[in-house]
Amino acid sequence: MPPKFGTSGLRGLVTDLSDDLVHGYVRAFIAACPHGGAVHVGRDLRDSSPRIAATVIAAVRGAGLRAVDCGAVPTPALAMAAMARGHAAVMVTGSHIPADRNGLKFYLPSGEIAKPDETAILAARDAGGAPDAPQGAFERDEACAARYVARYAEAFGPRALAGLRIGVFEHSSVARDTLAEVIAALGGDVVRIARSDRFIPVDTEAVDPDMRAALAGWAAAHRLDAIVSTDGDADRPMVTDAHGAMIPGDLLGPLTARHLGARVVVTPVSSNTLVEAMEGFALRRTRIGSPFVIAGMEAALQEDARARVIGYEANGGFLLGFAAQGPEGKIAPLMTRDAVLPIVAPLAAARAKGVGLAELAARLPPRFTAADRLQGVASERSMALIDALRADPQARAAFFDTGSAETGIDETDGLRVSFADGAVVHLRPSGNAPECRLYTEADSAGRAQDLLARHLERLAARLSAA
Incomplete structure (x- = not known):
């Protein structure tokens, strides 16, 4: 089937994602949406991603805008870097889908695109998109991932995970090195597991029995307190307990929300209903998808600009809508799906309470x-x-x-x-x-x-x- 476009971006077979098609969507995005004069470009580790990223950069520069090449970085790291400078961003990734597919994710200076932006981009594409202009500037952002690591190192501090032996299932996640650096910066003992030179599509919502067995085996063989990983572009977490048993994303969300002191929780209708039985949360349910979660969070903030609001999806992607307080410092809002915060916060909470992740999760309402x-x-x-x-x-x-x-x-x-x-x-x-x-x-x-x-x-x- 032909490539599909929506608020999750453009997705399709690599063979269908021609340079002309990619160029057309990027130029339509530039024509239809605010961009702040520059577009930051990142990519995952698929074999096809460097070629597509080069096409994105050429399309940006050909429209007269500055292209900022962030290289292979997690999607939330790219979004954070672009939003900090008031710029747009394009992430080249197919997320968790197979390696024969790829895609583009689009970000405004304010965050993810929404449904009206989707409509505007399609209309701009039909109209021919942004025209050619004198070639825009080019720069590389070599420190994009390092700033993302610093976000967590500065907020949680060097003892947050001290004494914990944590496996990082590296596979082909673009965050595999970044995640290991975060854990080490927080005092954890990192054990690297199963790094792959080929792209492996890991869907954190649908982990098959063979993978579950491998996780249990690694946990036992390496005497781990937890195993952590992400999907391909690192906006969905994967976390296990000391036995290698999965902690679902809609448990990581409430655990993270409670650790951060959130008061308003926005989550899709598919998320575990246990959150409804937890004290201290005002709950808002939405349709499935981060644009709907973001819309719910924005509505809460319009009602109360100081609302301690968070969002999460059943896949574990976590969105922070307020300046939260970590053990050592503030965590700035980041209203796009993030995989690292819902990994770090439950681990830090479990260590602070002197229990394992399994026991921490078992204290939640039994759903x-x-x-x-x-x-x-x-x-x-x-x-x-x-x-x-x-x-x-x-x-x-x-x-x-x-x-x-x-x-x-x-x-x-x-x-x-x-x-x-x-x-x-x-x-x-x-x-x-x-x-x-x-x-x-x-x-x-x-x-x-x-x-x-x-x-x-x-x-x-x-x-x-x-």
Whole structure:
């Protein structure tokens, strides 16, 4: 299928992301959106990313703007650098999708693009985009990643993780060196694991059984207190406890929020409902996707400019909307998905309390989630099934297999069905890949996983027959 564009950016097969196509979208972005006179450009570690980044830089300079090459850096580090100077940014990444695909993420001087920006970019592309102009300047920002490390080193201090032995699953994450530097700066003992020269698509929301087994094996073999990693461009965290068991992103979010003293929490409808049972939070639910979370955070800040507001997604990406206080210093707001803060803060909180991550997570209200996706399914097919289930209670009764009566449906994003025994099953088409996403929630981890396996099988049967 052809490349797809939305608020998550441009995504498509590398073979379809021609120089002309990339050039056209970059010029449309420049024509439609504020940029502050410059565009910062970063990239992940895919083989195709250097070529695409060079095309982005050429398109920026050809429009008469300054291009700032930040090299291979985490997406939040790029966004932080560009926003600090009042500039736009383009990240070349396909995030967690396979290596034969890639894409672009666009950032305004104020942060991620929103739905109106998406519409404006498409209109500008149809109109031909920004015209050629005398060639703009070029510079390299060699310190982009170092400033990102300093953000956490200065806020948490050199003893925040002292005594902890932490594995960094390096794979092909663009943050693998940056993450190790952060942990070392905070006093942790870093053990580097499984560095890869080829790109490995790691989806932190859908870690397969083989990977889970490998994580458990590494944790035991290296006597680790935790294993940490990110997806390809480092805006989604991966964290395990001392046994190599995954700590889901929608647990990392509440743990981080509590450690930072947040009071307003904005999170999509798919996130674990345990946050609703936690004291001290005013909760706002949104559709799935960081633009919706950001809109919810901005609404809270419009109501109260001093609101201690944060956002997080079920994938663990964390957005900070206020100047939080770390053990050693302030943490400036960063309203784009970040993977490092929801790694560092729960680890620091666990160490401060003298417990492991597993025990810290076990102190949260007992609700458990699981998630996976059916790949290679066009969004239209997923949506047709969801529409059919939404419209027909009998069809839902036949499809959903929980052993309990339906008590309600939520159509905020896809179809989220609740049952009398507390189980939840949620279906939605992915917004940036040919996948149908499946989320489950229950009162035990085993029950959530069972619901996931059972409904993934049913989903495959229905969509394969469609």
